[in-house]
Amino acid sequence: AAEGKAVAAVENATEADKLRSQLAAAKEETAGAVARADAAQGLVVAADEKAMSAEKATAEAKRDLALKAKELATAERNTAAAKEDAATAAKRASEADQVAAAAEKRAGLAATELSAATEGLARLKESAKSLQARLTVAENASEAAEQRALASDEKAVLACDKAAAAEGRAAEAAGKAAAAEGKAVAAVENATEADKLRSQLAAAKEETAGAVARADAAQGLVVAADEKAMSAEKATAEAKRDLALKAKELATAERNTAAAKEDAATAAKRASEADQVAAAAEKRAGLAATELSAATEGLARLKESAKSLQARLTVAENASEAAEQRALASDEKAVLACDKAAAAEGRAAEAAGKAAAAEGKAV
Known part of the structure; x- marks a missing residue:
């Protein structure tokens, strides 16, 4: 029994x-697993740090993207x-442009009226020449009519000079108004609208799982953390x-x-220049209208003076006709006297002939 126990003890x-x-x-094995x-x-910790760094970079990128989106909206x-x-x-x-066109139209009307006034002045000058010729004829008949005609002629010449000066100023104003062709060029739109930010950056953040105590699942967590970090990057x-x-x-x-x-500023500058040109054209058109009015008044005065000259000419012509009639009567009387003198000379010659005959007989 003791041997059996000993054998059992050895086996144990x-x-x-x-x-x-x-x-x-x-x-x-446990130590290796640990x-x-x-x-x-x-x-896992390194992967978490990498994921946190990627999340931080993503957040900064989102903030920058939001700022750029705000700046883009402001630019739009x-x-x-x-x-x-x-x-x-x-x-x-x-x-x-419309104002300049209206000014050009008014300048054209002023030029037309000035042309009509010029024609009227030419006709008045021709009429004045005719009146002058007729007055020259009347001057031979009456000295008083000559003096009055000379005074009227001087007034007519002064009026014609004033009208000619007004005509020159109006023609100059019409030329200046016709030269006011400054037209503003329409501003060219070069701005292109930027596309609005429609897409939003997909969130790259995912929660990283906590450290797992089990050794068997640690490698899988590390792989998952690496994949998440790569996705975040x-x-x-x-x-x-x-x-x-x-x-x-x-x-x-x-x-x-x-x-x-810049285009808007250029267009505004051109519009301002066009406004100034239009204002200058309107001012010149106003001056032309004033000069045209003065020329019209001068024409009216010339017409009145022409009427007065015509009346004076009529009076002078009547006086000249009366003088001619008196001259004709005097001429007739002179002819009669000449006839009588010729008859007397004939009778005297006849008497001289008779006296010569008597003298011959006496001899």
């Missing part, structure tokens, strides 16, 4: 040694305002590309806005 000791060796192997779990935990508003300014300037330029790169594109679009919109503002 052998079994215990086996169990001890198995326990040591199990402890070593080490692998610690390494996996470190990888500025572009719209510049277009409105350009449209207003184009409208003002069109109104200035990819989303961040896409966000940066979108941000660069939007920044480029914003710069283009700002350039277009600046060009539109």
Whole structure:
């Protein structure tokens, strides 16, 4: 029995040694698993840090994208305002064109009236020449009529000179009004509307799972964390590309806005110049109208003077006719006297002949 117990004890000791060796192997495996779990935990922490860094970069990209979107909206508003300014300037330029056209029309009417006045002056000059010729004839008959005709002639010459001067000034004003052809060029719209930001950056943030205590699931968590980090980096790169594109679009919109503002300023300047030209044309047309009115008044005075000259000429012609009649009567009397003298000379010659005959007889 003691030997059996001893054999059993030896067997138990052998079994215990086996169990001890198995326990040591199990402890070593457990230590390796713990080490692998610690390494996996470190990888998980690194992956979390990488994911947090990617999330931070994504958030910054979102903020930059929001700022650029705000700036792009401001640029679009500025572009719209510049277009409105350009449209207003184009409208003002069109109104200035209309005013200039009206001024040109008024200048044309003034030129027509001045032409009619010039023709009237020419007719008056011809009439004055005729009156002068007739007055010259009347001057031979009556000295008083000559003096009055000379005074009237001087007045007519002065009136003609004034009318000719008014005609010259009106012609000059018509030429200046015809030269006022400044037209404003409609402002050219170069601004292009930037495309509105419609797409939003997809959120690249995903929650990273907490560290798992189990060693078997650690590697899978590390792989998942790496995939999430790669996805976050990819989303961040896409966000940066979108941000660069939007920044480029914003710069283009700002350039277009600046060009539109320059075009609007140029159009406003041209409209202002057209307004000034139209105002000058209106002023010249007013001066031409004033000179035309003065010329019209001068024509009226010349007509009155011509009527007065005509009346004086009629009186002078009547006096001349009376003088001619008296001269004719005097001529008739002189002819009768000449006839009587010729008869007396005939009788005297006859008497002389008789006396000569008597003298001959006496001899």
